[in-house]
Amino acid sequence: MYILGISCYYHDASAALLKDGVVVAAAEEERFTRKKHDTSFPLNAITYCLKSQRITMGQVDAVGFYEKPFLKFERLLGQHVQMFPKSLKTFVSAMPSWIHEKLHIRKSIKKLGYEGEVYFIEHHLAHAAASFLVSPFKKAAILTADGVGEWSTTTWGIGNEKEIQLLGEIRFPHSLGLLYSTITAYLGFTVNNAEYKVMGLASYGDMDKKTNSYYEKLKQVVDIKEDGSYTLDLKYFKYHYADRMPSQAMEKLLDGPTRKKETEVAQRHKDIAAALQLILEEAMTAMLKDLSKKTHYQNVVLGGGVALNSVYNGKILRNTPFKRVWIHPNPSDGGSSIGVALYIYHTILGKKREKQHQLSHAYLGPAFSTEEIQQFLDARGIRYSKFKNQQELIASTAKMIFDNKVVGWFQGKMEWGPRALGSRSILANPCNPQAKELLNEKVKHREHFRPFAPVVCADDALKYFDCDKPLPEITDFMLMVYPIKKEWHKKIPSVTHVDGSGRLQTISRKQNHLYYEVIKAFGKLSKIPILINTSFNIRGEPIVCTPADAYTCMMGTGIDCLVMGNFLIKRSDNEQDQWNSEHDAKD
Amino acid sequence: MGIHKKKKGNVALFFVGTQEGIKSFGESIQTLVNTILLTIVYLGGVGTAWLMCKISGRTFFTGKPQQEAKTYWEPLDLKKKPIEEYRRQF
Numbered sequence: 001m002y003i004l005g006i007s008c009y010y011h012d013a014s015a016a017l018l019k020d021g022v023v024v025a026a027a028e029e030e031r032f033t034r035k036k037h038d039t040s041f042p043l044n045a046i047t048y049c050l051k052s053q054r055i056t057m058g059q060v061d062a063v064g065f066y067e068k069p070f071l072k073f074e075r076l077l078g079q080h081v082q083m084f085p086k087s088l089k090t091f092v093s094a095m096p097s098w099i100h101e102k103l104h105i106r107k108s109i110k111k112l113g114y115e116g117e118v119y120f121i122e123h124h125l126a127h128a129a130a131s132f133l134v135s136p137f138k139k140a141a142i143l144t145a146d147g148v149g150e151w152s153t154t155t156w157g158i159g160n161e162k163e164i165q166l167l168g169e170i171r172f173p174h175s176l177g178l179l180y181s182t183i184t185a186y187l188g189f190t191v192n193n194a195e196y197k198v199m200g201l202a203s204y205g206d207m208d209k210k211t212n213s214y215y216e217k218l219k220q221v222v223d224i225k226e227d228g229s230y231t232l233d234l235k236y237f238k239y240h241y242a243d244r245m246p247s248q249a250m251e252k253l254l255d256g257p258t259r260k261k262e263t264e265v266a267q268r269h270k271d272i273a274a275a276l277q278l279i280l281e282e283a284m285t286a287m288l289k290d291l292s293k294k295t296h297y298q299n300v301v302l303g304g305g306v307a308l309n310s311v312y313n314g315k316i317l318r319n320t321p322f323k324r325v326w327i328h329p330n331p332s333d334g335g336s337s338i339g340v341a342l343y344i345y346h347t348i349l350g351k352k353r354e355k356q357h358q359l360s361h362a363y364l365g366p367a368f369s370t371e372e373i374q375q376f377l378d379a380r381g382i383r384y385s386k387f388k389n390q391q392e393l394i395a396s397t398a399k400m401i402f403d404n405k406v407v408g409w410f411q412g413k414m415e416w417g418p419r420a421l422g423s424r425s426i427l428a429n430p431c432n433p434q435a436k437e438l439l440n441e442k443v444k445h446r447e448h449f450r451p452f453a454p455v456v457c458a459d460d461a462l463k464y465f466d467c468d469k470p471l472p473e474i475t476d477f478m479l480m481v482y483p484i485k486k487e488w489h490k491k492i493p494s495v496t497h498v499d500g501s502g503r504l505q506t507i508s509r510k511q512n513h514l515y516y517e518v519i520k521a522f523g524k525l526s527k528i529p530i531l532i533n534t535s536f537n538i539r540g541e542p543i544v545c546t547p548a549d550a551y552t553c554m555m556g557t558g559i560d561c562l563v564m565g566n567f568l569i570k571r572s573d574n575e576q577d578q579w580n581s582e583h584d585a586k587d
Numbered sequence: 588m589g590i591h592k593k594k595k596g597n598v599a600l601f602f603v604g605t606q607e608g609i610k611s612f613g614e615s616i617q618t619l620v621n622t623i624l625l626t627i628v629y630l631g632g633v634g635t636a637w638l639m640c641k642i643s644g645r646t647f648f649t650g651k652p653q654q655e656a657k658t659y660w661e662p663l664d665l666k667k668k669p670i671e672e673y674r675r676q677f
């Protein structure tokens with residue numbers, strides 16, 4: 001039985017395919033269209049999912065959409081009515097896309113040649129399902145938090161076997177996600193894209209509630225009750241009627257106008273980011289403590305974009321009574337295509353949850369065979385060499401990284417979700433003190449304050465990182481930030497953030513044999529089996545998908561070589577294709 | 588031969604350019620008409636609804652913290668429903 005899940009039209013459009021309840025393919029549309037956070041109907045992602053199983057739409061048994069479009073439209077109209085006449089401009093700009101496409105999702109699906117049923121579930125139910133139904137838990141408390149779905153912005157509930165029940169909600173416009181986005185906009189970063197930069201910036205600010213004056217100021221904006229539920233004072237916001245998020249009252253409160261992009265990030269901005277992170281953590285901890293009290297469950301799953309806050313995720317088990325936590329590798333709207341498909345399979349159709357339904361890795365995207373890669377290289381006249389065998393590939397890659405080369409790593413199926421997890425990664429030496437600057441300036445073109453992430457084999461993690469014990473499964477998805485043990489700070493400077501933490505990815509041999517072996521081989525050379533793992537893209541572009549994307553990215557950046565399948569491609573051997581990616585780097 | 592080709596190229600370019608110009612003009616007109624129509628709908632439809640809400644005291648959301656409230660959680664009971672409910676977009 002095949003079930004196709006679709007999410008689109010807000011941010012991160014995606015498609016996912018289940019075969020007998022097992023996720024067999026999933027990808028975001030942006031990887032194919034090369035338009036970051038592409039929201040459009042995910043035609044390319046659907047085509048990939050079907051092709052991966054060699055089926056047509058006619059063979060799909062059910063299709064699901066990740067929200068109820070008419071309920072969302074009703075909320076939008078309610079907003080415009082309440083905010084009349086201030087909402088005229090956003091009404092005029094938003095309505096055409098609703099009239100022409102967003103209200104016709106069933107028609108768009110039928111156009112693909114599909115005759116069967118289309119199911120629609122509530123937005124936060126899709127978030128809850130995406131995390132709970134592929135988690136290792138039979139029973140768990142559920143917390144979802146994002147910008148907004150239909151009306152809900154935060155929900156809590158319980159998952160029990162194949163059933164999910166959401167029992168409480170906080171409704172739009174009160175939203176932790178939108179609060180975070182508003183401050184992201186205030187700090188001069190792009191909304192729905194750069195929230196993670198604010199999270200990284202927070203570590204440079206004053207994380208002490210008593211001394212950071214912006215903490216008290218931001219507390220005027222949000223009222224948090226003892227149970228973690230919260231409301232916003234709308235005088236500080238404009239997003240419910242304008243295309244701008246912070247109001248003048250917010251600018252006055254935070255001692256200055258919205259920061260202009262690419263201008264200097266002052267200490268004040270860092271302190272505001274820190275205050276915001278403190279408030280988010282305060283609300284989340286209170287909500288989770290209350291959830292534990294209400295449900296008496298030991299396990300918790302999180303969903304929605306707020307669950308990408310890996311700095312907070314790493315503190316959940318230390319700050320709340322929960323014993324285990326699980327989060328989908330793609331917990332924001334992109335991941336909801338899997339959520340709705342699973343909900344149809346297990347909850348609507350009543351199919352039992354089995355061990356094989358758990359999501360133990362995120363390698364769900366397109367892969368390219370040796371022949372396909374070689375065909376591409378030959379057709380483009382690219383100079384390359386071929387590794388004799390896997391041992392040579394592993395040893396050479398480890399040696400190049402040890403020699404401080406920046407290596408593009410393109411292997412197997414593309415990752416699902418926003419993180420590169422060893423299929424489309426850039427790898428570098430974390431012991432090299434210059435690696436961070438080199439990667440930031442020559443490859444990624446990103447802000448100096450943003451840290452790089454370490455990848456470590458799961459069996460070595462506890463030696464270098466102060467992780468929860470036992471190690472939560474979701475460190476495999478780079479969803480947890482943990483302190484790096486003090487004695488290693490100076491030895492791996494390029495992955496040690498200013499506060500001594502690292503957003504680590506753990507990897508097991510079973511998950512990704514080649515990647516695992518390269519880390520171990522590097523460890524033999526350096527005595528530290530840790531690598532820098534950063535996504536294979538330049539700033540403002542989606543992670544690479546095809547051999548052509550990977551080659552173009554390498555030739556436009558400071559990446560020294562590309563290990564693609566069994567092939568080694570050196571930038572210095574192909575100088576005629578070089579270009580300057582710095583020119584094109586966006587937010 | 589080369590000159591001839593170049594001339595043909597220029598003619599083709601002229602037609603392509605004209606076509607694109609007409610297309611972009613059409614799109615601009617469409618945007619303008621849409622804007623006018625939607626402004627009328629907004630002032631007439633949304634404005635009337637706003638007036639009715641004002642008279643009846645209906646609001647879609649509140650924007651002020653309530654110090655006396657114990658919680659901001661609102662009850663929700665979202666659980667498995669009959670299958671027909673999932674066929675609906677609302």
Ligand SMILES: [Fe+2]
Binds near residue numbers: 127147304
């Ligand atoms: Fe969402």
